[in-house]
Amino acid sequence: MASYKATVKIEREGELTLHSIPFHPGEEVQVTVETKRAVPANEDRFPLRGSPYRFDNPFEPAISPEDWDALK
Template sequence: MNAHKLAATLLEDGILVLKGLPFHAGDTVEIIILEQPKEQSASPSQQTEYPLQGKLSYRYDDPFEPAVPVEDWEVLK
């Protein structure tokens, strides 16, 4: 089975026209239509609870190592 992915915007309610498909007359095809989520604006009222979730990646080589060397701690002097 060969899969072909296209993106299309409906210009009229309930009507979708696809052109330039790599199939011929008499071919049987299966059609699955998935709705794409609408773009969200960046207004503060629509922000999610975790707006950076999945957008950054951090790597901690030694997460329990002190951020400041022990020699620099004033409280130990």
């Protein structure tokens, strides 16, 4: 299935117009309409950037080997 993406602005209530689309008359197409979400200026896009982190023992297993069902 060929894909065509366009960003348009709704001019009239409930109407959407696409111009110069690369499809032929009579060709069936599937249409999905999504709102374009803009990131508000006051919203931090990377909330964890700069936050402190540490690994006490990064090579230690998350659970003890005795608790592994695969080893039984």
